[in-house]
Structure formats: C-alpha cells, structure tokens
Amino acid sequence: MEKELRLMKGNEAVAEAAIRAGADGYFGYPITPQSEILEYLMEANPQVTTGMVVLQAESEVAAINMVYGGAACGKKVMTSSSSPGISLKQEGITYIAGAELPCLIVNVVRGGPGLGTIQPAQSDYFQATKGGGHGDYHLIVLAPSSVQEMADFVELAFDLAFKYRNPTMILSDGAIGQMMEKVWLKPQKKRSEEILPWATTGKPATRERNIITSLDLDPARQEKFNHKLIAKYREIEENEVRFEEFMTEDAEYLFVAYGTSARICQKALQLARDEGIKAGLLRPITLFPYPKKRLNELADTVKGMLAVEMSAGQMVEDVMLSVNGKTRVSHYGRMGGMIPTPEEVLENMKSFIKG
Amino acid sequence: MADITFNDIIKPENLTYKKSRLMTDNVMHYCPGCGHSTAHRVLAEVIEEEDLQSRTVGITPVGCSVLMYNYIDVDFQEAAHGRAPALATAVKRLMPDKFVFTYQGDGDLAAIGTAETIHTCNRGENILILFINNGIYGMTGGQMAPTTLEGMKSSTSPYGRDIATMGSPVKMADIVAMLPGTCFVTRHSVNTAGGVRKLKRAIKKAVQYQNEKRGTCFIEVVSNCPSGWKMTPVESNKWMEENMFPFYPLGDIKVPAE
Ligand SMILES: Cc1ncc(C[n+]2csc(CCOP(=O)(O)OP(=O)(O)O)c2C)c(N)n1
Ligand code: SF4
Ligand SMILES: [Mg+2]
Numbered sequence: 358m359e360k361e362l363r364l365m366k367g368n369e370a371v372a373e374a375a376i377r378a379g380a381d382g383y384f385g386y387p388i389t390p391q392s393e394i395l396e397y398l399m400e401a402n403p404q405v406t407t408g409m410v411v412l413q414a415e416s417e418v419a420a421i422n423m424v425y426g427g428a429a430c431g432k433k434v435m436t437s438s439s440s441p442g443i444s445l446k447q448e449g450i451t452y453i454a455g456a457e458l459p460c461l462i463v464n465v466v467r468g469g470p471g472l473g474t475i476q477p478a479q480s481d482y483f484q485a486t487k488g489g490g491h492g493d494y495h496l497i498v499l500a501p502s503s504v505q506e507m508a509d510f511v512e513l514a515f516d517l518a519f520k521y522r523n524p525t526m527i528l529s530d531g532a533i534g535q536m537m538e539k540v541w542l543k544p545q546k547k548r549s550e551e552i553l554p555w556a557t558t559g560k561p562a563t564r565e566r567n568i569i570t571s572l573d574l575d576p577a578r579q580e581k582f583n584h585k586l587i588a589k590y591r592e593i594e595e596n597e598v599r600f601e602e603f604m605t606e607d608a609e610y611l612f613v614a615y616g617t618s619a620r621i622c623q624k625a626l627q628l629a630r631d632e633g634i635k636a637g638l639l640r641p642i643t644l645f646p647y648p649k650k651r652l653n654e655l656a657d658t659v660k661g662m663l664a665v666e667m668s669a670g671q672m673v674e675d676v677m678l679s680v681n682g683k684t685r686v687s688h689y690g691r692m693g694g695m696i697p698t699p700e701e702v703l704e705n706m707k708s709f710i711k712g
Numbered sequence: 713m714a715d716i717t718f719n720d721i722i723k724p725e726n727l728t729y730k731k732s733r734l735m736t737d738n739v740m741h742y743c744p745g746c747g748h749s750t751a752h753r754v755l756a757e758v759i760e761e762e763d764l765q766s767r768t769v770g771i772t773p774v775g776c777s778v779l780m781y782n783y784i785d786v787d788f789q790e791a792a793h794g795r796a797p798a799l800a801t802a803v804k805r806l807m808p809d810k811f812v813f814t815y816q817g818d819g820d821l822a823a824i825g826t827a828e829t830i831h832t833c834n835r836g837e838n839i840l841i842l843f844i845n846n847g848i849y850g851m852t853g854g855q856m857a858p859t860t861l862e863g864m865k866s867s868t869s870p871y872g873r874d875i876a877t878m879g880s881p882v883k884m885a886d887i888v889a890m891l892p893g894t895c896f897v898t899r900h901s902v903n904t905a906g907g908v909r910k911l912k913r914a915i916k917k918a919v920q921y922q923n924e925k926r927g928t929c930f931i932e933v934v935s936n937c938p939s940g941w942k943m944t945p946v947e948s949n950k951w952m953e954e955n956m957f958p959f960y961p962l963g964d965i966k967v968p969a970e
Contacts, residue, residue: 426800559786568790570789
C-alpha cells in the first residue's frame with residue numbers, strides 16, 4: 358500500500374494506521390464510541406495481507422492480558438477501548454508497566470463515572486497520566502486532536518513504547534474517534550522479524566532463559582526496580598515532551614487544552630483576538646510527559662492561564678503544578694458528554710480576565 | 713551393606729532416576745510433599761525428551777507455582793491471577809510454531825480466571841493448560857477454592873464447605889470437555905510412580921496434539937496441599953485418594969479421534 362489520502366473516522370484511521378505501521382496483533386472488545394477499530398480490522402482482515410493477528414476477546418481484561426502475552430514476545434501489539442473498558446484493563450496495564458513491556462492502548466474516552474454516557478469526554482486524564490492501576494508507574498500518553506493525529510500517533514506510540522519498553526496510550530475522545538476528516542496514510546511498513554533479546558520466544562542454547570515478570574518478593578530489589586522505573590520516567594520527561602503553541606509570543610492570557618478542547622480553544626482564540634484580547638493557546642500533545650517547563654516559562658509572561666477540559670478539572674492540576682504559583686490558573690469544563698462551544702469558552706476567558 | 717560407598721551408588725549402571733537437564737539447581741520453595749514439584753519435574757522431562765526447549769514459552773499463574781520460572785529452564789511469562797490463558801492465546805497466535813503451555817492452580821483457573829479458561833478452550837487455542845487442582849488456595853494460606861470438597865474445612869470455610877451457601881465444588885475438566893474447542897481432556901495425579909508415568913504420557917500426547925493443531929489440551933492433576941490441608945504429606949496423599957479421587961475421578965474425559 359502506497360501513501361494515500363482518505364476521508365476517514367478517527368477510529369478507522371487508528372485501525373488502518375496500525376496495519377500500515379506493521380503491527381503484529383490487535384486484541385479488543387466492543388464498546389462505543391470505539392467499536393469501529395475492531396470492526397475495521399476484522400473487515401480489513403490483515404492476517405492474510407500483513408500477517409497481523411486480530412482477535413475479539415471475551416472481555417477487556419482478556420484483551421489487555423493478550424496484549425501482555427504478545428508484548429512479552431517482543432511483538433508490536435495493541436488494544437483499544439473506551440472508558441469503562443479501560444478501567445477493566447488497568448490490571449493488565451500495571452502488569453505490563455511492571456514487566457517493562459512495549460504496547461499501545463487506545464482510549465476513546467466517553468463520559469463517566471460508571472457506565473456514564475457514550476458521548477465524548479476528557480474525564481480519564483487522571484487515570485491515564487497518574488497511573489490508573491496500582492503501583493508507581495506511568496504510561497506515555499499522547500493526545501491527538503485530529504483524525505490525522507489519530508493515524509500518525511499509532512506509529513509514534515509504538516516507537517516510543519519500544520524505545521523505552523513502556524506501555525503507551527493514545528488518549529482520544531468520542532468526538533475525535535467518530536468525526537471524519539481527510540487523513541494522509543503512510544505506506545505499508547513490513548512487520549518486523551527481529552527477535553528482541555529480552556523477548557520470550559523460546560530459549561535457544563545461546564542465551565539464558567528469558568523471564569517476563571513484574572514480581573520481586575525481595576523488598577530491597579523491588580525498591581531498586583522502582584528507582585529504575587523512576588529514572589526511565591525522568592528520561593522520558595527529558596526527551597519526549599511534545600506540545601504546540603498558538604499566538605503565545607504576545608499572549609497575555611493563555612488557554613491550555615488538549616484534544617477536542619484544544620480545537621475549540623483554537624476557535625475561541627480567534628474570537629478573542631477579533632475582540633482585541635491577547636490570548637494564546639498551549640496544546641499539550643504528550644500528557645505524560647507534560648510540558649511543565651514550557652508552561653513555567655510562559656507563566657513569566659502571561660497574566661493567567663485557563664485550562665479548558667471536558668472534565669471537572671483534571672489537567673488543570675498539572676498546569677498549577679507547572680506554574681507553581683507564578684500566575685493565576687483557572688479551569689473551565691463541561692462534563693457528561695457535553696462539548697463546550699468556542700463562544701462559551703471565550704465568555705469564560707473574559708470572566709477569568711476580570712478576575 | 714555398610715561397604716557400599718557413595719561412588720557405587722552414583723555409578724551409571726546403578727542409576728534409576730536422573731534429574732532432567734531442564735530442572736535448574738534452584739532450591740524449590742514448595743512445602744515438603746507438595747505435588748507441584750513433581751508436576752514440574754514431569755513437565756520438564758517431557759520438554760527435554762521432546763526437544764522442545766528452544767520453542768517453549770510457559771505461562772505461570774498467581775498461586776504457589778508463581779515462581780515456577782525459577783525451576784524449569786525455558787522462557788516464561790508470569791501472568792496476573794487467572795489470566796494465563798489470555799497470555800497464552802496471544803503467544804500462540806503470534807508465534808504458532810512455539811510450544812505454549814499454562815500452568816495454573818484451581819483458584820487461578822476455576823475462580824478468578826474462569827472466563828479466560830472457558831473462552832480459551834472454546835476458541836480451541838492450540839495450547840496446553842496444565843491444571844493443578846489441590847482443592848484449596850495454597851499460596852494465600854489455605855482458603856476455600858471453587859474446587860474445595862463439600863464439608864472440607866479451610867480457613868474461609870472453618871465449619872466445612874456448606875453447599876447451600878458456598879456452592880458445589882466445580883469440575884472444570886468436565887466443563888471444558890463439553891466445549892468443541894478442546895481436543896484432549898484428562899485427569900491425573902502425581903502421588904504414585906504409576907500416576908507420574910501416566911501424566912507424562914498424557915503431556916506427550918498434548919505435545920503431539922499441539923503440533924497437529926488439534927485444539928486445546930487440558931490436563932488436570934489432582935494434587936495435595938499438605939500445608940493448606942494441615943496434614944503430613946503421607947496423610948494428605950491418603951486423604952486425597954479417599955476424598956478427592958472419588959469426586960475427581962482419574963482418567964481420560966475426552967480424547968481425540970485418532
Ligand atoms: C487479583 C488478585 N487477587 C488475589 C490475589 C491473591 N492470591 C494469590 S494466590 C491466590 C490463590 C491461589 O490458589 P490456587 O490458584 O489454587 O494455587 P495454589 O497456591 O493452590 O497452587 C490468591 C487468591 C492476587 N495475587 N491477585
Ligand atoms: S502451600 Fe500447599 S500448594 Fe503451596 S507449596 Fe505448600 S503444599 Fe504446595
Ligand atoms: Mg490450589
């Protein structure tokens with residue numbers, strides 16, 4: 358398959374990009390608003406073209422543990438789900454983090470808590486960036502704000518996952534998953550045949566047996582391992598922060614928003630500029646690692662920051678931590694599947710400016 | 713007798729048993745008399761004799777055998793409690809030429825992992841599930857398992873398992889035998905030399921069926937837990953024969969047509 362321009366849903370773009378990125382396996386379970394990923398893959402049937410395995414599991418628990426097994430073989434494997442399903446996956450995710458395995462998890466977020474709604478939300482930010490499962494660990498978290506990024510981040514996520522032997526999450530939402538946009542698809546990559554030295558692929562005479570585990574009953578050794586993980590997360594924070602800025606050079610007030618909210622803020626920003634308000638926007642692309650340094654710098658030049666999220670206020674805590682009291686920080690959010698309009702975001706910025 | 717020396721004993725012609733090359737020298741953490749260690753040994757012997765080491769991937773459970781990877785010299789993945797068949801599914805699908813097995817206790821396989829067990833068998837994944845049924849949660853200190861017999865005492869059924877409130881013991885082998893995806897379902901024990909030999913033959917058959925991609929092989933080993941049962945090893949084996957075997961009868965439950 359060559360490079361190609363297509364009109365696709367965000368979910369379909371993830372599926373097609375996974376095939377083209379040379380993924381070895383996808384394991385999933387249906388849930389709205391992301392079932393198109395599994396459906397698309399089943400229809401595309403990449404098993405016969407690239408050899409990619411696609412399997413509908415009996416639950417999200419099984420699906421993520423299939424990902425665990427596949428990742429332990431050094432394979433490029435992934436799963437996707439939406440919020441309630443991602444909660445079920447947390448067990449597997451913490452084992453994968455603890456066993457230091459690469460994989461991709463896509464969360465097309467819907468409103469919660471509980472069964473909540475099938476409409477888009479950004480209320481899984483804490484779960485995605487602060488752990489989600491038990492124990493001290495982090496995922497690498499990428500937040501796409503377009504169908505193009507839904508496609509592009511699949512390969513990026515795999516690259517980061519293998520570079521750091523760490524699970525990576527694409528934190529999307531029902532709006533980006535469902536909306537259709539033009540998307541450039543990359544040419545087909547061949548699936549890798551490399552046998553990774555740590556992978557459980559059968560022990561040849563030439564090496565020690567490989568053991569993939571997250572268990573160490575010796576507290577001193579476990580703590581040493583925890584330190585190793587922390588060092589890895591620091592390295593990720595050092596090297597992998599990604600963000601985008603709009604009109605920040607002369608900005609007096611800053612929107613901070615990711616994903617769907619960032620798109621809305623982009624429009625609100627134009628409306629603000631039309632009214633003579635010097636607003637800017639910082640869009641974090643990686644939510645872990647978070648663009649703390651850049652926000653801290655911007656705190657020296659702006660008069661305040663407004664975090665706009667489709668949640669009760671989760672990412673805003675990271676904005677506050679980043680600026681560490683240097684500037685005013687507030688939050689505006691809608692919940693339950695409600696998407697704010699640019700006008701209402703602008704109104705909120707105005708009242709924030711008034712103080 | 714006194715003049716037989718150590719060197720006489722270890723002469724090749726006097727040896728009747730040799731440790732499998734695939735058993736490591738790590739000291740086993742199992743309690744004396746526990747069936748897990750014998751089951752490990754039988755499995756290691758088959759992997760060695762069938763020359764499978766370089767293409768074996770084993771999945772260990774959460775339970776007393778969680779550290780099985782310390783004892784057999786093959787690649788291992790350590791699963792979350794009950795999830796071993798899900799890992800094994802992916803391993804086998806992604807690397808169909810490997811010999812893939814899970815090794816699971818009764819709490820792992822028949823309680824928390826029931827869904828994974830049933831659906832892996834139902835999909836007919838070409839793997840071996842080796843199921844060690846000791847009727848109890850050994851690792852966590854002897855709590856009731858789904859397989860605990862009626863009236864049997866455990867730390868969470870101190871007055872004995874009461875069917876009315878705790879349900880009946882589950883016969884997992886019989887359940888999975890009903891699924892078209894399983895090709896070979898059989899029940900064994902490791903408390904006698906004869907039992908060990910039969911188990912070994914069964915595992916060898918499972919290897920063959922897996923090579924032939926005939927579906928899921930499910931081998932149950934009815935075993936003991938001297939510590940959890942609060943018995944000596946000898947008492948536990950006697951108790952097992954008198955109580956476990958009548959309820960979990962040994963023998964083939966499902967065999968493939970030749
Ligand atoms: C999610 C989760 N729940 C509970 C436990 C605690 N736990 C560890 S082993 C075990 C039971 C093991 O019993 P079984 O599978 O019968 O194995 P055995 O030790 O008897 O061989 C339990 C409940 C755990 N580790 N993880
Ligand atoms: S607790 Fe029971 S199952 Fe575990 S090692 Fe001891 S005897 Fe064996
Ligand atoms: Mg048990």
